[in-house]
Amino acid sequence: MRTLYLDAFSGVSGDMFIGALLDLGVKLSDLEVALKQLHVTGYTLQAERTAKSAIYGTNFDVVLDRGTKDHGFVEGPHNHHGRHLSDIVQLIQSSDLKATVKQHAIAIFQDIGQAESQVHQVPLTNVHFHEVGALDSIVDIVGSCICLDLLHVDQIKCSTIADGSGFINVAHGEMPVPVPAVAQMLTERPIPVQQHPEIHTELLTPTGLGLVKEFVTEFGPLNSQMAVQKVGYGFGKRETGRFNALRAMVVTTAQSQKETVATQDQVWVLETNLDDQTAEGIGFAQSQLLTAGALDVYVTPVQMKKARPGVLLTVLAAENDRERLVTAMLKYTTAKGIRYTQMARTVMKRHFTTVSYKGMPIRLKVATYHDIHRVTPEYEDCQTAAQKLDVALETVMAGVQAQLS
Numbered sequence: 220m221r222t223l224y225l226d227a228f229s230g231v232s233g234d235m236f237i238g239a240l241l242d243l244g245v246k247l248s249d250l251e252v253a254l255k256q257l258h259v260t261g262y263t264l265q266a267e268r269t270a271k272s273a274i275y276g277t278n279f280d281v282v283l284d285r286g287t288k289d290h291g292f293v294e295g296p297h298n299h300h301g302r303h304l305s306d307i308v309q310l311i312q313s314s315d316l317k318a319t320v321k322q323h324a325i326a327i328f329q330d331i332g333q334a335e336s337q338v339h340q341v342p343l344t345n346v347h348f349h350e351v352g353a354l355d356s357i358v359d360i361v362g363s364c365i366c367l368d369l370l371h372v373d374q375i376k377c378s379t380i381a382d383g384s385g386f387i388n389v390a391h392g393e394m395p396v397p398v399p400a401v402a403q404m405l406t407e408r409p410i411p412v413q414q415h416p417e418i419h420t421e422l423l424t425p426t427g428l429g430l431v432k433e434f435v436t437e438f439g440p441l442n443s444q445m446a447v448q449k450v451g452y453g454f455g456k457r458e459t460g461r462f463n464a465l466r467a468m469v470v471t472t473a474q475s476q477k478e479t480v481a482t483q484d485q486v487w488v489l490e491t492n493l494d495d496q497t498a499e500g501i502g503f504a505q506s507q508l509l510t511a512g513a514l515d516v517y518v519t520p521v522q523m524k525k526a527r528p529g530v531l532l533t534v535l536a537a538e539n540d541r542e543r544l545v546t547a548m549l550k551y552t553t554a555k556g557i558r559y560t561q562m563a564r565t566v567m568k569r570h571f572t573t574v575s576y577k578g579m580p581i582r583l584k585v586a587t588y589h590d591i592h593r594v595t596p597e598y599e600d601c602q603t604a605a606q607k608l609d610v611a612l613e614t615v616m617a618g619v620q621a622q623l624s
């Protein structure tokens with residue numbers, strides 16, 4: 220199992236995150252090529268490998284072109300509100316980025332947007348990304364999602380995240396650290412943050428926390444099961460009086476005994492019947508629940524009381540995710556209550572391995588159950604290869620399968 224471990228002893232920001240992943244080996248040129256799919260101009264990416272406190276790492280920056288308004292996009296006749304959340308979501312949605320990159324980036328913007336909406340008490344639709352201009356935020360957030368995609372890891376873990384203390388000056392004026400958006404973003408689920416009273420500045424930014432919340436599935440220190448393969452540093456810009464960087468490590472974990480032998484586990488089946496929500500609302504809820512970590516979400520037509528046609532919304536959740544997903548179901552649907560039951564299931568043992576097809580990495584999902592073996596090329600990787608090679612998806616999938624036989 221290939222894991223990205225984030226050692227956030229000096230917090231996390233968008234720049235630090237991208238810097239650390241570039242330092243781990245993601246190519247700046249690959250990031251630039253992928254970012255072009257967003258169809259936004261007016262910026263340059265800068266990545267310099269340099270030493271701080273005699274430790275080499277990468278200083279990453281998004282430099283806006285001189286004279287470019289910090290609206291976020293090249294302004295078109297219908298676009299005068301480049302900083303609003305809905306415009307950013309629309310920009311990402313209509314881009315040619317990879318589907319998973321789009322999905323993660325939008326989820327992060329929505330999370331920051333929700334916090335901003337709460338802090339400033341403005342409707343979500345009116346939230347704008349005010350501090351450094353939308354273009355920086357877009358490139359930082361989308362760029363981070365691209366870098367992660369290019370790094371090819373199976374999971375992401377993180378240490379306790381350091382933040383500073385005191386006050387900083389930002390667009391709204393003086394703000395306490397953790398900054399209000401960060402404090403608000405911490406309210407949803409337990410995320411270990413440790414303030415350092417001796418550091419009088421911000422270490423954890425809204426973008427940094429948004430990335431952590433979207434991708435990290437486990438918090439804690441390095442442990443004896445983790446074999447460190449590679450280390451990278453992404454430098455922070457603020458003067459903290461200490462070594463200011465995000466340390467990122469690629470670690471491999473031997474498959475645990477449980478993973479190797481277990482073919483049975485427990486899942487929660489969460490259900491609710493809906494007869495008063497629009498099709499659009501149900502579709503949105505479905506995508507939010509998947510983003511929130513549901514194993515699966517599906518909708519079945521049912522005939523309800525008073526002869527009303529309705530739907531049964533079913534969510535499959537991992538053992539520890541029940542409460543979070545029940546809350547999300549109540550938040551995104553018109554349901555007043557959720558039924559749940561725990562079910563045993565038999566699952567095939569699964570692991571990933573990577574092969575190369577015409578120079579492009581394709582992950583293979585290998586599933587085993589007794590003498591049944593199934594190898595499936597990952598759809599997302601085949602899609603990227605098909606796009607780059609300008610061939611049909613089936614050509615890549617068949618080519619990969621042919622290599623295996």
Ligand SMILES: O=C([S-])c1cc(C(=O)S)c[n+]([C@@H]2O[C@H](COP(=O)(O)O)[C@@H](O)[C@H]2O)c1
Nearest residue numbers: 348349350356389398399400401424425426
């Ligand atoms: O909306 C945003 S991005 C935002 C909200 C707040 C509040 O706490 S409210 C603070 N800031 C500050 O802006 C800079 C840049 O943040 P990024 O996340 O875009 O890197 C940083 O100092 C934030 O604390 C931004």
Ligand code: NI
Nearest residue numbers: 335338339400
């Ligand atoms: Ni704000």
